[in-house]
Amino acid sequence: MIIIATGMALMIHILYPLAPPRLLPRVMTNLIDTGAIFGPSPYAQGDGFANEYAAMPSLHIGWAIIEAWVVIIALCSRWRCLAIVQPVATTAVVVSTANHYWVDGAVGGLLVLLAIQVTRPALQARIVAMVRPAVTRQSDACEPG
Numbered sequence: 001m002i003i004i005a006t007g008m009a010l011m012i013h014i015l016y017p018l019a020p021p022r023l024l025p026r027v028m029t030n031l032i033d034t035g036a037i038f039g040p041s042p043y044a045q046g047d048g049f050a051n052e053y054a055a056m057p058s059l060h061i062g063w064a065i066i067e068a069w070v071v072i073i074a075l076c077s078r079w080r081c082l083a084i085v086q087p088v089a090t091t092a093v094v095v096s097t098a099n100h101y102w103v104d105g106a107v108g109g110l111l112v113l114l115a116i117q118v119t120r121p122a123l124q125a126r127i128v129a130m131v132r133p134a135v136t137r138q139s140d141a142c143e144p145g
Helices: 002-015 034-038 059-074 078-096 102-118 121-142
Strands: none
Touching: 002 059, 002 102, 059 078, 059 102, 078 102
């Protein structure tokens, strides 16, 4: 599920990179780049390692949703619903630090929902049933003699 959600997000980053609100003038967004003001900013070193334009969708929020979902599914305790605090807190942090817009988090969540649907066992069985004959035909064609 993580691989599928991250892969879809990567395709969006590659096809249509979007700048986060911290790169826009403050008068346009009224958001403050807290990393640049209060530090530490991961972009200050200028090493080129971090992708400053990877704002849409927010994988921070998407991965937090995945973690909360797994905790809620896996645990039986009535306290498991506290796992919802993590994606809510993550959303508040990445928006308030001007690293993402609200819509970036919504799209990250939608990618997670799509990944959950794709990885459901019944759907996986249908995908394997459709793909296996094609793979078998290709492998048979590659065998010698």
